[in-house]
Amino acid sequence: MSLSIRVNEKAFANGGRKTSVLQDVKLAVENGEFLTVIGPSGCGKSTLLKIVAGLDGNYEGRISMNGREIKSPGIQQGFIFQEHRLFPWMTVEQNIAADLSLKEPSVRKKVDELIETVRLKGAEKLYPRELSGGMSQRVAIARALLREPEILLLDEPFGALDAFTRKHLQDVLADIWREKKMTMILVTHDIDESVYLANRIAVFTAKPGRIHKLIPVDLPFPRSRTSPVFQSIRQKVLKEFEKTEEFSFQEGSGI
Amino acid sequence: MSLSIRVNEKAFANGGRKTSVLQDVKLAVENGEFLTVIGPSGCGKSTLLKIVAGLDGNYEGRISMNGREIKSPGIQQGFIFQEHRLFPWMTVEQNIAADLSLKEPSVRKKVDELIETVRLKGAEKLYPRELSGGMSQRVAIARALLREPEILLLDEPFGALDAFTRKHLQDVLADIWREKKMTMILVTHDIDESVYLANRIAVFTAKPGRIHKLIPVDLPFPRSRTSPVFQSIRQKVLKEFEKTEEFSFQEGSGI
Amino acid sequence: GSNGSGKDLKVINIGVQQSLSPLLLAKEKGWFEKEFAKEGIKVKWTEFQSGPPQFEGIAADKLDFSQVGNSPVIAGQAAGIDFKEIGLSQDGLKANGILVKKGSGINDIKDLKGKKVAVAKGSSGFDFLYKVIDKAGLKPSDVNIIQLQPDEAMPAFDSGAIDAWSIWEPFLSLKTIKSDAEILVDGEQIDRYSPGFTLVRSEFAEQHPEEVVRFLKVYDKAVKWQKAHKKEAVEAYSKIKGIDKEVVENVLDNTEPLNEPITDRIIQTQQETADFQYELKAINKQIDVKEVVDNSFMKKALKGGDDE
Amino acid sequence: MRAVSSNTPAVGPKPAAKHKPAAFRLAWGKGFVLPVIIILLWQLVGSLELISKTVLPAPFDILLTFRDLIASGEFFAHLGISIQRAALGFFLGAGLGLLFGLIIGFSKIAEDYLDPSLQMLRTVPHLAVTPLFILWFGFDELSKVLLIALGAFFPVYINTFSGIMGVDSKLFDVARVLEFHWLKQVTKLILPASLPNILLGIRLSLGVSWLGLVVAELMGSSAGIGYMIMDARQFSQTDKVFVGILIFAAVGKLTDSFVRVLERKCLGWRNSYQGNQK
Amino acid sequence: MRAVSSNTPAVGPKPAAKHKPAAFRLAWGKGFVLPVIIILLWQLVGSLELISKTVLPAPFDILLTFRDLIASGEFFAHLGISIQRAALGFFLGAGLGLLFGLIIGFSKIAEDYLDPSLQMLRTVPHLAVTPLFILWFGFDELSKVLLIALGAFFPVYINTFSGIMGVDSKLFDVARVLEFHWLKQVTKLILPASLPNILLGIRLSLGVSWLGLVVAELMGSSAGIGYMIMDARQFSQTDKVFVGILIFAAVGKLTDSFVRVLERKCLGWRNSYQGNQK
């Protein structure tokens, strides 16, 4: 009962027309739970994450953490944005440290460790414009991890990474989650990823975004992607997801 | 012998230090071939694509199309950028039309068709800041497809899309490729995707980026992802890819 | 010879300074326009705030006639601008003075020693101030001279930031009538002329001598009218410029307009001023002020009467 | 702190979003607080006769003078001609500034040859070049308009130029890939991308044009607000000077507000501009 | 067209990249082409005595006057005091402009209350307020410096304010998520993000400060380049006026170049700025 999410309605005024993006999203996320969110592109996943982070207050409903309403963002709710959002005038290490001073030995040490973890050794002094897509994404991940927030909200954090770096960072994330007992909400398009990491998977439908199904994943860690149980859950998620697509798109899904 | 790529050396001056990013990349891409490129994050895939497009002339080597050297970009070499790059002051449909006039009926018709294809019906009048990550990516795809270039260079075009939209667009792309006999070079992190679409897969190593292996994919279309041949090629690619990772990173790969 | 060279003349340019001159009256009444229209010539008026731009206008062939004070004329001549002084427009005996506040303790010009005195460099007040200092038996370095344009000197004077102010009409009248200022000394008391001149561009005078005469005749009419109709003149100026009649009347009393040949006495005063300015390095060469004086037009204008 | 409220406007239950007109009116009102306080203090100082009237007339006296000026019709004659001059000068100067900014921002060759000369021209004082203007253009409207245009040129020029320099090269790449014709590059990429800077330049230019009147109307003029001020100064009519100053301030503020409304309209696509609405 | 060459600088075989200093020198040289042509034409016009010397003295005469002024020591005395005044005024005005721009850009309340008044002040003509400055601050250095500062204030203020308005709200969101202290928000987000605009404001302000000298040194001054010009104008010593004008142009260009070097240094992180190097 730690994080309680209730979004009765979230709408945007698009060109004067009011468009409802989220409706009746009710979720209780346990302390230390790992929730993954999947759903069709444009269904409102990022919007939900922003609301939970306190970045967007224009909605009907209430988000509360341990009973206290979340009205503004803060370091307790870490956020990895979908589009990296690095400060273009800061180098990689400065971006990770952000408002903290690299001259402080403790910060310096942690930053160096994280650079090692996200495999950016040698790129510390590069500016964002000199980074590849995947490198930028890893900087954003390191920046969020440095702060060790209570809740970590991740919006497709591994989208631009190759299969191996991705798996490496999935494991890093799972380790951190277990070690620090953080609560994590991860938006992803990778069903494998969602099954690999989650306690629970929320499958969203689109227009407006609603929770279509909540699927628990009761597997011990570390998980094996090839185990039959894993595959059966994966199939279940896929099937539920397929249904949501049918809701929103008439044309053949092409699969 | 249609598109000939030869990059002896491509280096960046990062903070005064010269870093070699690509070395000895030699590739001959047939007319109408579908080449996919995979490799670790930051190995130089995007850089290579930019060189092929004629966007970056500062390298040692030569890119030529049908014998003529490519020195500057143009509509014959279509490009879908990794970071969408939409014009923020244009709506979705204006972004797709870009320099073409939407008042021209033929343009209008094509744009409307493409909007349908990339499933953005209803979002025509939205500005980029009102789009979700996946929606922006689809706009960028539609923009490139509108021009029907001879060569289409795609830099992780489906990275931000959910599984189903992704599959839909993969099929759309495959259809277009077969119909228009375009030459396509697609950078991706999704090994399934690369096997599903390619005639040939180029696996890159990092630091500096080189071609580690060229793997032909001799499968008829349409392909089934579950067929044993598909899976065996997939395994082969994965194994080769794993080797490249070992080249470049000392730490355990975490898989 | 009213035709001939007058043929190609389409328009004459007259400069008028923002002070109370009969030129303004004539402009209001359209006398010049009427007179020159007979020759098919248009009149174009241009208003100026000070002397120097008028010389710039003459040098650039954009101005044919104007009226300027003594100091700018010397500067103009030193700068090699081609003009002729064709008449004396005022003697300026009472047009310059040094203002002090009532009860300021400065009762004699000798008291100026060590005081802050404002003046605009290059103006007639500048020349006047040096003359006063000389008369008082002081050296310029004995007085703290501060260079301020009139509109800047005024607040400084009002707020007591300066002790005295060497200035000309209409400020003398304005200040003495409207506030608690008094005139410490004026030109009459030290017998110092600050003449004003009517000027013509030399080239114009050579090409159209008869129009120069015509100009002086019309101006003469305005001067005479002002003298004869003092009340109406005060009324008119007050309306044009929007200032109190009382002030206007006082100003007119102190700056009686003239339209006369330039006398040797005036030339001598001018020469002294020029030499003095050279001494101060305000102008960079010695000049002979006689060279720009040309009384021939005035003589023709005054003796001719109604020649048409 | 505004930095904390950069949300996009939403159709939500928050009352703030619904009562925008009222909020707008309130914001307007707030802008008057400071001027009103100053005017009241000023009137107080004036009424107590702490300062000579010729130096600082009280607001009420200024108002009376203003009324007289309006009644006599003098005021609108001055205002009309001044607005005409300023507008002509502004359009000429800002138009050329935009043109040169575009050309020089677009072409490195043009920059190398022209920009240094223009930068030198920029710090040539108006008051010092009036003689040249008199020589070349006489005392007529032309020289006044040109003098104003000279001042209006630079802010737009520099802002446009720098706006173009600031256009994201990634978008340039897109334009190159799509083979934009140069005209399309200008209209579809460069102009919209540098619009925030251009509008800024226009705001500054408008101010400069208006201020340029004072110098322009110093030379051979007999009408206009600038002339009115300088003429009144000659005769110590300080109240009239202040009427002029207030008109300058008011017109300046008005034109500025106008451009800012334009800004709000034209820059709706900006992801950042929202901050200003709250 | 520069738009075609937005590549990042690379260590490549292209000779262009290697010979930068030479290219730089060449670009410098190009800047002189136009002025030199103008000066030659001008000398020709002067030598043929087509125009009165008082209106437009020939370059050679101006040079002679310049030599005399330097020889007499008069010139450097004027220049020194003017630079001092302009610098003081600039630092004061631009500093306050930056401060107010930051405060008003940062806080909506401050904007509502202060910005309208400041916008009104912006179009109050300097020439018209000099009497008030004399009244309040006397005719010493103080009032001159303040007058210059008044002019220098606005370009920096408006550019800073507008730069802040233009900061990407997405980055603001990051700062909020990371709970930046307001000071860090300013130093790590707002200042760097609006630096391009601030530097632009500084360039404009430097020009204005320098130009402000002419008006400031009109009042109660007996030294300075502005005074020298206006004094020479009084005495129709046009050659001296032109020496002043040329010094204004030269110093203006120099300070401008200085800020642009600064720009190049500080904005290395920009993805766009590369365009300027070629």
Ligand SMILES: Nc1ncnc2c1ncn2[C@@H]1O[C@H](COP(=O)(O)OP(=O)(O)OP(=O)(O)O)[C@@H](O)[C@H]1O
């Ligand atoms: N600022 C905004 N103004 C108006 N509409 C918006 C805004 N932001 C998002 N939307 C709309 O809200 C919907 C959901 O957007 P959101 O970014 O939450 O999608 P998403 O689920 O994250 O999609 P994706 O997987 O593609 O990132 C979209 O239809 C989008 O058009």
Ligand SMILES: Nc1ncnc2c1ncn2[C@@H]1O[C@H](COP(=O)(O)OP(=O)(O)OP(=O)(O)O)[C@@H](O)[C@H]1O
């Ligand atoms: N403009 C630049 N200046 C300096 N270095 C650069 C620049 N662009 C790219 N690099 C460097 O070149 C290398 C390759 O970058 P590139 O973007 O080609 O990688 P990529 O293979 O596309 O990676 P990803 O899969 O993460 O997108 C990186 O190490 C990056 O740091």
Ligand SMILES: [Mg+2]
């Ligand atoms: Mg999203």
Ligand SMILES: [Mg+2]
């Ligand atoms: Mg890439």
